[in-house]
Amino acid sequence: MYQNINKELAKIFNNMSHIYEFLDDKFRALAYARAAQIIEDLPDDIRNYVATGKINDIRGIGSHTVDKILEYIKTGKIQKYEELKKLIPEDFLDLMEVPGFGPKTLKRIYEELGINNKKDLIEALKDGRVAKLKGFGEKKVQNMLKGLELYEASKNRLILWEALQIGETLLAKLKQLKEIKNIELAGSLRRRKETIGDIDILVSCDDKDRDKIINYFVNLEDVKEVLAKGDTRASVIIKEKDREVDLRVLKPEEWGSGLQYFTGSKEHNVHFREIAKQKGLKVSEYGVFDAKTEKRLAGATEEEVYEIVGMQWIPPEMREDRGEIELALKKNIPRLVELEDIKGDLHCHSTWTDGFNKIEEIAKFLLENYKYEYFAITDHSKAVKVAHGLTEEDVLKQIEEIDKINKKLGFEFIKKGIEVDIMLDGSLDLPDEILAKLDWVVASIHTHFNRDNTDRIIKAMENPYVCVIGHPTGRTIGVREGYPLSDEIFKVAKETSTALEINAQPLRMDLPDMMIKKAVEYGVKLVISTDSHSLGNFAYMKIGVANARRGWAKKEDILNTYSWNEIKKFIQAKRKKFGVKV
DNA sequence: GCCGTTTTCGGCCCGACTGTTTTCAGTCG
Numbered sequence: 001m002y003q004n005i006n007k008e009l010a011k012i013f014n015n016m017s018h019i020y021e022f023l024d025d026k027f028r029a030l031a032y033a034r035a036a037q038i039i040e041d042l043p044d045d046i047r048n049y050v051a052t053g054k055i056n057d058i059r060g061i062g063s064h065t066v067d068k069i070l071e072y073i074k075t076g077k078i079q080k081y082e083e084l085k086k087l088i089p090e091d092f093l094d095l096m097e098v099p100g101f102g103p104k105t106l107k108r109i110y111e112e113l114g115i116n117n118k119k120d121l122i123e124a125l126k127d128g129r130v131a132k133l134k135g136f137g138e139k140k141v142q143n144m145l146k147g148l149e150l151y152e153a154s155k156n157r158l159i160l161w162e163a164l165q166i167g168e169t170l171l172a173k174l175k176q177l178k179e180i181k182n183i184e185l186a187g188s189l190r191r192r193k194e195t196i197g198d199i200d201i202l203v204s205c206d207d208k209d210r211d212k213i214i215n216y217f218v219n220l221e222d223v224k225e226v227l228a229k230g231d232t233r234a235s236v237i238i239k240e241k242d243r244e245v246d247l248r249v250l251k252p253e254e255w256g257s258g259l260q261y262f263t264g265s266k267e268h269n270v271h272f273r274e275i276a277k278q279k280g281l282k283v284s285e286y287g288v289f290d291a292k293t294e295k296r297l298a299g300a301t302e303e304e305v306y307e308i309v310g311m312q313w314i315p316p317e318m319r320e321d322r323g324e325i326e327l328a329l330k331k332n333i334p335r336l337v338e339l340e341d342i343k344g345d346l347h348c349h350s351t352w353t354d355g356f357n358k359i360e361e362i363a364k365f366l367l368e369n370y371k372y373e374y375f376a377i378t379d380h381s382k383a384v385k386v387a388h389g390l391t392e393e394d395v396l397k398q399i400e401e402i403d404k405i406n407k408k409l410g411f412e413f414i415k416k417g418i419e420v421d422i423m424l425d426g427s428l429d430l431p432d433e434i435l436a437k438l439d440w441v442v443a444s445i446h447t448h449f450n451r452d453n454t455d456r457i458i459k460a461m462e463n464p465y466v467c468v469i470g471h472p473t474g475r476t477i478g479v480r481e482g483y484p485l486s487d488e489i490f491k492v493a494k495e496t497s498t499a500l501e502i503n504a505q506p507l508r509m510d511l512p513d514m515m516i517k518k519a520v521e522y523g524v525k526l527v528i529s530t531d532s533h534s535l536g537n538f539a540y541m542k543i544g545v546a547n548a549r550r551g552w553a554k555k556e557d558i559l560n561t562y563s564w565n566e567i568k569k570f571i572q573a574k575r576k577k578f579g580v581k582v
Numbered sequence: 583g584c585c586g587t588t589t590t591c592g593g594c595c596c597g598a599c600t601g602t603t604t605t606c607a608g609t610c611g
Binding site: 020025026027028029030034035060061062063064065099101102103105134135136137139140187198200228230231232233261262264266270273277278282285286 | 583584585587594595597599600601606607609610
């Protein structure tokens, strides 16, 4: 059992990258930034890669970096980093993340004004000393102060769900302009990252309509402040959450290359362009060109942009440079799961515990608003006292009620389920005789978040009646990190025919994308669930599917894309394996 | 510091905007 060290190591390499930027060694800076990103993205503790020797096969991590990783594992320190830190004021490492505070700017302030901390720097910005430096000026200083203010305010990024709401609202308003030919959300929002910094909107139109569209955008009632406004783009701060929204305006023939470029990720684009370059092509947001003749070869659609570089179109959710480019070159991009594939929601709560709606109400709502074939009521069990969890008797009574409602509906729309609690020792807080009477059993951890919970989850998976592990890592985005888990859980999930949940609550998104990817590699079945506590929550399915796609999950990896009969086979197979009554 | 079907040396994605200039550097995405 271990505490994953990838994050701390990535942070160090990221800081080293900043220091090299400060020292004007931008290519070393780039190399370290890449190494940091790669390490942060690793699905496993880096020590496992060291132990198996796989560390030497990772593209972007060379021998010098490996040496530093080994040094860190052995001593808890990296000598080179300790030396580098002495070359830059401590505060500047964080400051370099602030818009307007680039390495050159900070260095000149340091060298010419002798300022080496954030407090003095703010003072010098305010009293005019910085503005007097050659090449600086009043406006630049104001922008730096503004950047600092914004940085402090937006340290917490928006969660995907909030960003999507904001983005789609703005999209709807812009769509009213008939001059707009194409429109899409771009950036990390289009890739459906779990947290979003800025919101990017892309439109295409004829040249003559550009001004009108940009002016319409910066004058929307949602806009609090205009940061920049040019011929091809505008940046604003919107009132809601003080968020930056960028609008880019493209020509119709540049739509594909522009959308590809502004969707990112940066790492994906850099890799993509490198490959294009090797093939004698030059890619920019304006199109794909022959590097020699400058002849324009593609750009109107994303498909043709990827195709001319010899690749399949890549779904935005995969564009993180995690191997998707290699797949696309081999024309092996999988058909990822889609919202329309989902046949039911297998985790929700009713008024029996902490939900807001009665079971019958939920059933009618889902029949009217979703094309689901089934859904499961999975209220809490008795250990969850704050939610008035169900006792054995309560479960039996709820089964009766569901039977009655199903009879009224004329078919078995509602499946009888439970979200049973996993105790500290891995046992469940309801007996097997009760679980055996239910159609669907979610087992979840709601206590002891500060320990490695691999053992508890494995023990729960070894219960023949547990169908799926709910929100497996227990994380809350921006609030609480998930508890450590070893890869053993994927192995045991596969062996015991237990599914893992992709919980779609906006603050959970649990499993996280990289663990979904790993589960898929292990051949583990997944269930995308909203964990709804009110009718509006069922809409979260959209971001659950998005998260699954970020983990490269296909339709067949997701259990609730199957009919109930097929799901029953999955459940029965597990019970058979454990030799209990099917 | 990384990487290699032209390379173990010499490259490392590309262009717009801003503020400061009067042709450009720095920053950003």
